[in-house]
Amino acid sequence: MEKMMNVQALLELLERRDLHALRAALLEENEVDIAEFLEELPQDKIVVVFRALPKEMAAEVFSNLEADTQQVIIQSATDQEVSAIVEELYVDDAVDMLEELPANVVKRVLKAARPDTRKLINQFLNYPDNSVGSIMTAEFTDLKQSMTVSQAIAHIRRTGENSESVYTCYVTDAGRRLEGVLTIKELLLAQDEQLIADLMETDVITAETTEDQEEAVARMMKYDFISLPVVDKEGRLVGIVTVDDVMDVMEEEATEDFEKMAAMAPSEKPYLKTSVLSLAKHRILWLLVLMISGMITGGILGQYEAAFAAMPLLVTFIPMLTDTGGNAGSQSSTLVIRGMAVGEIQLKDFAKVFWKELRVSMLVGVVLSAVNFVRLIITYPGNYMVALTVALALFVTVMLAKTVGGVLPMAAKLCHADPAIMAAPLITTIVDAISLVVYFRIACTLLPI
Template identity: 50%
Template sequence: MFELENERTELLKKIEDDLERKQYAHLRDLLLPLEAADIAALCEEMDDKVPLMFRLLPKELAAEVFVELDSDEQEILIRSFSNTELKEVLDELYLDDTVDIVEEMPAIVVKRILQHSDPDTRKSINEILKYPDDSAGSIMTTEFVDLKETMTVEDALKRIRRTGPDKETINICYVIDDGRHLLGLLSIRTLLLSEEDDVIHDIMQTNIISVQTLDDQEAVARSLSKYGFLALPVVDQENRLVGIITVDDAMDVLQEEVTEDIEKMAAMLPSDKPYLKTGIFETFKARIPWLLLLMISATFTGQIISTFENALAAATILTAYIPMLMDTGGNCGSQASVSVIRGISLNEIEFSDLLQVIWKEIRVAVICGVALSAANFVKLMLVDRLLFHNQLVTIPVAAVICSTMVCTVLCAKLVGCTLPLLAKKIGFDPAVMASPFITTIVDAISLLIYFQFASAILGL
């Protein structure tokens, strides 16, 4: 990727200049040393010049660039391709990339893609599309090297040389029997370091970590990250090898899942489009449901204030500190919930750890609450009373505020750490129990605590 923005800007100027002067040979030489992702990033800035730039690239590089483009640019290119050009691009794509493109395109474009795919590819595409979204089967590729256990190393290397150019990876080869049951695997390193007459059965690794076609794709991606694999074999319920998932696909899944969690934690419905590619009405639909729910739930906070209206009238100074107490409680709850949600997503925390999590948050809450209350007491006495000469800020009033602070922080931490785990236990996404939802709950709790202390200490 471009390290500096000015480097990217300078390159764009050169490209525009070459296009304007029709110096296509120079433009081609300018693009060839670049990585596919960088060329795709440049294409996104060129709008209607993308088809021309694309046709200047060699077939293999053009296919890599095509995969890196977003769906809008891909659709523009597909519509501009002749039938021959489309078939050439499709022939260079790996199967899982083709499936990703098919899933993003409108029906008329999908029909054209399938028409110009060879029968075997078309059959494989249809098979992968049958798997549920978010499953391992939906992101796998069927382009891998398979070997038989009776082969010698020499036979295996011959097979890799013959079939390898069409496979997504040859770093790991998978050993299967006549029924395609997964028996073992071995790396290209093992093959190269073995004797030519060694039998695959004797050198293959039989301790295999595999996933099933219906396993959740996020769990699969985390398995790849956990074990440091470049690929994971995908088997059906009868342990027949049907595909592999490579690390690049796993990275895409993790990025999508993190984005989805962030959107849920911000009280928005997940979107599968980039921000600038999402229409205004789509953005509105993603945000309004939670905004309506949170707005309605916030009326409970107003109802609590109304209930204690007489108490506030008797000690109006208490009103000034309501926002501070509610905000502090909401922030404390958000800190706890985000930490727990992240721990859940990384499989560091399970529901069985609930008591341990609660005990930890109680101790943290006590320390935080006391520290915040002490700082707040100093601020009330020195700033509010002495500096601003607010004589209504008395020791009893400060006691109400500081006592509420300690209890609010404790309750907020407990709510923030328990709700995500409870949500996970009953089958909801823990990310839903993030900042906005918890803040609304904590706001109501902090007000109840505040007015209870006010009644007890000030006799309201």
């Protein structure tokens, strides 16, 4: 059950400016809920409530705020307050914040930070977007081989306050090179006098700072890790990726795929926060490309003008034919694109996918054509040849659509392009053109036109 926050009571305390009682009430709430509460307040009230927060909650609440709310707070805070916030934040959260802020505010924040924090932040800001380095955090639990279990536990109890995840401990040598790993569970279950060197797992699965974040996420999912150590080119431990970041990446990547597959340029911002102009920009390029392809289809259709001038009835089946082709194709392409995204389908499965789609399409095609044939005979009694034309064209369309839809995403991958490009819209356009040619070829053969 989600705990309901007593928003009304908080607002009343705020109204009465009883900051002491407000502070006490906030202490009872979860930081994520407080952040949500702040988002709903007018700008001047945001600052008042934020200042009333107990110091130990402020950074956590701050890291859960939207970028524009963070900016409001930073802009009305003193240099000392800014410094306190930055030092309390985990480096990855601080970097996320800075990436969203305008340049002058970033300057001020960096100036307020301590030199070592500033150096760390600058280093993180240099990792490319979507790299492992850009999502990792610099705080982790660092043990030495020579420690005993009780020394290690004492070490964690002394230093653990600064590490985002104490659940997995990493063992490094004097040169910060990663030597081993053990979980806090293994540590707790061991005997006090055992040596870390004897307990740790030495075959450590890691990620590199420059690797794609998606690969690190896939690795964590595969091994069910709650954190993954990140090393630089020299094998030195520089940070860890924690599972909460992984969940965010998973959600982002899925959203990106949804956008690409609906023929949009992927956007970083949530829908309601994106401007109309930027939404339009993200959509128009693909619409233009596909519109121009649609014109080509129209050109093909133009070559059969004589046919549908002689028999206008033929035109009325076009929407049903092209829509069904598009839908049949996008079913196949969606399954294959998703299968590749989650790593289930690989390039070596090309023949398997083709053969599967061929058989599925024949099954589906037969059923759809039969339904169509019967329906046409009932609606247009006597017009057997028209019914046969439409049914045959539909069968061929479904077969082509499904095999093309299943195979093109893999072909894209083979050419090192993003398979998601071969989603519904493009498949539909391709299948449209083919199915219309097939339809009119069959019509010209079977019908007296």
